[in-house]
Amino acid sequence: MTNQLPISSLGYVRIGMNEPQEWADFGEAILGLQASRATDGRVQLRMDSAPARFIVEPATRPGFIAAGWACEHDDFDRLVGQLERAGIALTEGTMEACEQRSVQGFVSGFDPSGNCFELYHGRSQAADTAFESPIEGVRFIADELGLGHVVLPAPEHTATSDFYQSMLGFAMSDALTLPPPVEGAPEMIVYFLHARSPRHHSLGLFNAPVPSGIVHLMVEMTSLDAVGCCLDRVNAAGYPLTATLGRHLNDGMVSFYFLAPGGIPIEVGYDGKQFDWSDFEPTVSTVGDIWGHEYQFADE
Numbered sequence: 001m002t003n004q005l006p007i008s009s010l011g012y013v014r015i016g017m018n019e020p021q022e023w024a025d026f027g028e029a030i031l032g033l034q035a036s037r038a039t040d041g042r043v044q045l046r047m048d049s050a051p052a053r054f055i056v057e058p059a060t061r062p063g064f065i066a067a068g069w070a071c072e073h074d075d076f077d078r079l080v081g082q083l084e085r086a087g088i089a090l091t092e093g094t095m096e097a098c099e100q101r102s103v104q105g106f107v108s109g110f111d112p113s114g115n116c117f118e119l120y121h122g123r124s125q126a127a128d129t130a131f132e133s134p135i136e137g138v139r140f141i142a143d144e145l146g147l148g149h150v151v152l153p154a155p156e157h158t159a160t161s162d163f164y165q166s167m168l169g170f171a172m173s174d175a176l177t178l179p180p181p182v183e184g185a186p187e188m189i190v191y192f193l194h195a196r197s198p199r200h201h202s203l204g205l206f207n208a209p210v211p212s213g214i215v216h217l218m219v220e221m222t223s224l225d226a227v228g229c230c231l232d233r234v235n236a237a238g239y240p241l242t243a244t245l246g247r248h249l250n251d252g253m254v255s256f257y258f259l260a261p262g263g264i265p266i267e268v269g270y271d272g273k274q275f276d277w278s279d280f281e282p283t284v285s286t287v288g289d290i291w292g293h294e295y296q297f298a299d300e
């Protein structure tokens, strides 16, 4: 039944910045996103046919605000009913907030680790214009696959994983356990969960807190050269790398990681595997990478 998963994909992310325009400038110059509109101090960026994938809002404390998950109207009603019966506090999106997201309706709430999630339906289709990157040749693997994936901090690891599976209908792809980054620290565990999107995971849950509110956000480009050119732009602009180029074992993504404005770690990748969920068995792994991905952990 896994092909009936109610959430189709990661639809959008909300990011807070002291100066939202700073993130828009970064998104255009480094990632090749296309700033689409700016209202009430917010800026929105596109990566594909969707009207907005990145919603950047004024905030006193910069960081990740929320992940927006897409579903059909009947699944939306069913999931909202399920959340309400379980006593999960939900806030219904106002008309103005729906307009900001280009959706017909949404609710927001918090998972057991305190991450804000939004569940929406009725995303209006593309703006009248096709996506056009300000950087020649940049395109993203997105559209029906969704924006990419988020890996979120989940100190309440089991409860949070259970919540996304039982309440929002995600399914497990892989449970990865890695040795502690430094001696004496706990081992690192990431659960990778998929939606209906054929991406190996649209959501990852990491077993520790992260100050910026997000472990990383992944976007996928359409060629290895595009990833390499992006890496050159990141290095030239002086954004700190948080992992060198490498290939993950579970989703096969060739990628690198760096720290974007607002303290948002971004993974830029290519070549992620796509899966047929009707014929899939979740895996358990103890190796994260086939090669590369030397991580630079912050000292603080």
Ligand SMILES: [Fe+2]
Pocket: 149, 151, 216, 218, 267
């Ligand atoms: Fe990732």
